[in-house]
Amino acid sequence: MNASEYLTAERSQPWREELRKSVKAAERTRRERVRMPEQDALTRVTNQLEVNRGLDEEQAVAEASRCLDCAAPTCISGCPVNVNIPKFIKYIEGRRFLEAARCLKETNALPAVCGRVCPQEEQCEAKCFYTLKLKKPPVAIGNLERFAADYERESGNISAPEVAASNHTKVAVVGSGPAGLAAAGDLARQGYEVTVFEALHEIGGVLKYGIPEFRLPNAIVDVEIENLRKMGVRFVTSFIAGKTCRFDDLRAEGYKAFFVGSGAGLPNFMNIPGENHTGVLSSNEYLTRINLMGAARAGFDTPVPAGTNVAVIGGGNTAMDSVRTAKRMGAQRAVIVYRRSMDEMPARREEIHHAQQEGIEFLCLNSPVEYLADGKGRVTHVRVQKMTLGDPDASGRRRPIPVKGSEYLMEADLVVVSVGVSPNPLIAKALPSLEVSSRGALTVNRDNMQTTIPDIFAGGDIVRGGATVILAMGDGRKAAAGIHRYLTGFA
Numbered sequence: 001m002n003a004s005e006y007l008t009a010e011r012s013q014p015w016r017e018e019l020r021k022s023v024k025a026a027e028r029t030r031r032e033r034v035r036m037p038e039q040d041a042l043t044r045v046t047n048q049l050e051v052n053r054g055l056d057e058e059q060a061v062a063e064a065s066r067c068l069d070c071a072a073p074t075c076i077s078g079c080p081v082n083v084n085i086p087k088f089i090k091y092i093e094g095r096r097f098l099e100a101a102r103c104l105k106e107t108n109a110l111p112a113v114c115g116r117v118c119p120q121e122e123q124c125e126a127k128c129f130y131t132l133k134l135k136k137p138p139v140a141i142g143n144l145e146r147f148a149a150d151y152e153r154e155s156g157n158i159s160a161p162e163v164a165a166s167n168h169t170k171v172a173v174v175g176s177g178p179a180g181l182a183a184a185g186d187l188a189r190q191g192y193e194v195t196v197f198e199a200l201h202e203i204g205g206v207l208k209y210g211i212p213e214f215r216l217p218n219a220i221v222d223v224e225i226e227n228l229r230k231m232g233v234r235f236v237t238s239f240i241a242g243k244t245c246r247f248d249d250l251r252a253e254g255y256k257a258f259f260v261g262s263g264a265g266l267p268n269f270m271n272i273p274g275e276n277h278t279g280v281l282s283s284n285e286y287l288t289r290i291n292l293m294g295a296a297r298a299g300f301d302t303p304v305p306a307g308t309n310v311a312v313i314g315g316g317n318t319a320m321d322s323v324r325t326a327k328r329m330g331a332q333r334a335v336i337v338y339r340r341s342m343d344e345m346p347a348r349r350e351e352i353h354h355a356q357q358e359g360i361e362f363l364c365l366n367s368p369v370e371y372l373a374d375g376k377g378r379v380t381h382v383r384v385q386k387m388t389l390g391d392p393d394a395s396g397r398r399r400p401i402p403v404k405g406s407e408y409l410m411e412a413d414l415v416v417v418s419v420g421v422s423p424n425p426l427i428a429k430a431l432p433s434l435e436v437s438s439r440g441a442l443t444v445n446r447d448n449m450q451t452t453i454p455d456i457f458a459g460g461d462i463v464r465g466g467a468t469v470i471l472a473m474g475d476g477r478k479a480a481a482g483i484h485r486y487l488t489g490f491a
Contacts, residue, residue, distance in 0.1 A: 004072075033140055055147045063139065064144055078125070081114075083107050091148075098157060106161065113469065117216055125139070182476030183477070184233045192483075213291065259457050265424045266423065267284045270313070277373040309332065310413075311410065313417045314417070339366065341398075344398060368384055368415075372409070423440045435451070459478065
């Protein structure tokens with residue numbers, strides 16, 4: 001049975017036919033998209049609690065009832081991990097919430113995470129029939145995914161996917177971010193003995209160190225990880241693959257294949273004067289100190305500059321996370337300095353909207369050219385140059401062009417630089433024969449994520465550079481399938 005026949009057979013199940021017929025399609029399309037409840041902006045900048053509060057049961061059922069259960073569901077094609085979206089949504093409409101959660105876990109190891117941080121508006125929701133054909137707001141797939149995962153967790157009846165009997169074959173996963181966790185989950189299902197090696201002291205990778213609690217609470221990540229433990233996945237922390245132990249040593253211990261998902265932890269800077277002044281930090285360092293090392297919580301002694309006037313350089317999601325975090329850390333003024341216009345800004349529209357609600361200033365068409373400091377080497381000002389936009393560059397966005405004679409000074413006692421990241425270089429240094437791109441990314445066969453060393457596969461940011469959680473997870477799943485074929489002789 002091919003994918004189309006499988007979906008047709010599933011859609012024809014009696015419970016789904018009954019639901020579909022219970023409300024006429026024309027009525028479904030007239031229903032308004034349910035708005036996600038939010039914490040008040042003036043209140044939320046004083047705490048680290050989630051901004052989005054989640055749908056309640058009635059709201060979730062109402063939103064699920066908008067789904068038309070299309071015969072050819074294009075939304076699935078927009079999902080990098082191939083969640084059966086109409087099926088889990090129909091479970092919600094039928095108030096079979098635990099079944100909805102189990103459906104999600106058939107292909108997604110981290111549904112509570114994805115429901116919070118994935119850019120659904122660019123992926124599954126962009127492929128929704130409402131968007132493509134009716135030019136109306138899509139079904140809120142991400143909000144419903146979050147609801148199902150949260151309902152299951154809060155019910156205390158958390159299911160773990162079934163795993164095959166052990167095949168006694170050991171596979172190592174390097175890095176416990178979204179790519180590594182997705183690969184580990186799929187491999188465990190197939191009976192492999194999976195060990196995840198993490199360089200930091202906590203499991204979760206970028207989910208823990210890079211995303212603030214007001215968007216993704218650490219406790220949510222911990223529950224997802226615990227589910228992988230129930231599936232038999234083993235975790236080892238404070239372990240740097242290639243340093244703590246060589247790959248050959250792991251092979252000698254019986255590991256037959258490796259998945260490398262060690263991320264893009266090398267921050268980029270702009271190479272302008274003053275970047276070494278005290279108070280100029282990368283977004284990686286700033287967010288790690290706060291999100292993972294507890295600098296914003298009582299009882300932790302992690303040093304981090306709070307900043308009264310904070311300038312965040314960049315316009316991506318990490319820049320939004322940084323500037324909104326600075327506001328919660330007590331900044332009186334928190335400013336995004338971005339060299340293009342708001343239209344070119346790559347951050348999610350929701351994150352930009354939330355930042356604006358919280359009083360974040362946006363200084364677009366401006367770029368720093370120098371950081372100035374006092375006599376003790378502490379940053380005090382940013383020299384900024386105004387920009388204009390020229391023709392589109394390789395990214396498809398209009399190229400920023402400096403405006404001569406437009407430089408001026410702005411006060412800043414903390415600067416957070418968020419202009420991109422590069423792949424973690426440790427793996428490439430540990431394996432000189434591994435082929436890498438000019439920017440340091442591991443070279444892989446995109447069909448199976450196999451590197452130029454046959455027993456090593458890779459995915460996520462170490463292959464893509466900075467990308468999204470769900471794309472990393474898609475890589476992890478594809479690599480797990482590639483590893484299985486490699487180990488069973490079907491590569």
